[in-house]
Amino acid sequence: MNHDPALPVTPRTTNDTRLLSMINASGDCFWEVDVERRFVYISDNMALMMGYPATEVVGRSVQDFMTPEYKLQIHRQTIERGAPIHQHGAIRHEGEFICKDGSGKWGDTVSVPVFDDDGVHIGYFGITRDITQRKKDEHALREANRLLRGQVQRINQLHEQLREQAIRDDLTGVYNRRHFVAVAEREIARSRRQQQPLSLVMLDVDFFKRVNDVHGHLAGDEALRVIGLLLRSTSRAEDLACRLGGEEFAVLLPGMDHHGAIERAQEWRSALASLKTRIGGGTELSLTASFGVATFPQHAGSVTELMRAADQRLYHAKDSGRNRVVGALDE
Known part of the structure; x- marks a missing residue:
């Protein structure tokens, strides 16, 4: 044909x-x-x-x-x-x-x-x-859906940013106290169910008032930022670093026993002591901190008791010379 x-x-x-x-x-x-x-x-x-x-x-x-x-x-x-x-x-x-x-x-x-x-x-x-018009309509619908997905993604990102802002300390970038306590409650409940240890390291900058008095509050803020960066960059993904307030910080260590937590605290103490923080005018500032370590269920049965036990050891470290780690009150 x-x-x-x-x-x-x-x-x-x-x-x-x-x-x-x-x-x-x-x-x-x-x-x-x-x-x-x-x-x-x-x-x-x-x-x-x-x-x-x-x-x-x-x-x-x-x-x-x-x-x-x-x-x-x-x-x-x-x-x-x-x-x-x-x-x-x-x-x-x-x-x-x-x-x-x-x-x-x-x-x-x-x-x-x-x-x-x-x-x-x-x-x-x-x-x-x-079916040209139908194809145009389908294309327009796909484009509208693409734009909508993009808007939803941006909204979700904004929500996540707002959530992060609500749970993080503005100055140091670590979590704030409220979020820390809420997570700690969940982690201690999980540790109890799974019969796993949960350790807490608390630290307080030595002679921090002297830093503010001699070098000014901007230098003090920079010192706190350095500590926040140190904790964030050296913590495990499952760890939770927090600024409890002022110059006091804490790190929750899920699944880590007391001996391991003391070793981690010693690493942070040594790293901080070796850092030189540059402040205004080119001045280099040396910092140290005192550390207290307590572990669930060995030293406490609740979040409040765990924080109290770590805090007692922290102040025992300060009373016994500063720039040290204390894991037991008789050390």
């Missing part, structure tokens, strides 16, 4: 004409192609959709009017079907055509293979519906 575009289209019967009139009235597009997928006939609506007169389309390959993406889709479908042509039923696909003015039109197509009286495959005929 190879058609020479120079030859007129085969005249149609009265029934054919009536059928095509009905299809045109419906707004859908009717077309026929030969086995090489060259157009043999296109309806008025098809010509209108593509912006071509029928004489410029008949005889040309369907793929001449398809976008590369549409061509690839058809190629893949042909490979996937694989069965002999006579076993194929209706074939449906969506794709974008290139119109004469260079614009694109989307079509939803249903086609079937055509055979002559001897069962020889002679081509395909099909109906294409213009």
Whole structure:
């Protein structure tokens, strides 16, 4: 059924004409192609959709009017079907055509293979519906959804920022006392259920009032920021560092026994003592801190008792010379 575009289209019967009139009235597009997928006939609506007169389309390959993406889709479908042509039923696909003015039109197509009286495959005929507006609407909806997801993400990020601001100490970046106590209550309950230790290290900067009096409150603030950074950068992911108030800090150590907590406190004490904090005018400030360590359930049965036990050991460290770690009151 190879058609020479120079030859007129085969005249149609009265029934054919009536059928095509009905299809045109419906707004859908009717077309026929030969086995090489060259157009043999296109309806008025098809010509209108593509912006071509029928004489410029008949005889040309369907793929001449398809976008590369549409061509690839058809190629893949042909490979996937694989069965002999006579076993194929209706074939449906969506794709974008290139119109004469260079614009694109989307079509939803249903086609079937055509055979002559001897069962020889002679081509395909099909109906294409213009779905360009639907595709535009779908694109607009996807874009609106994308923007909405972006807005929701930004809102969630803002909520997270606000939550972080509510639970963190502004100056040092570690958690504040209220959040610390709330988490400590949950952690001690979990430690009790799992029969695991939970240690608490408390520290207080030595002679901090002297830092403020001699170097000013800005220097004092910088000293506290240095300690907050030290604790945040050297704590485990599961640890919870907090500023209890003033120059006093605490670190909750889930799952860590008393001996391990004392070792960690010694590491922090040594690291802090070796730091040189540069303040205004190029002055370098040396800091030390005293540490107290207590462990659940060894020294306490509740958060309040655990904090009290660690605090007692901290002040025992101060009373016995400062810049040291105390894990028992008889040390």
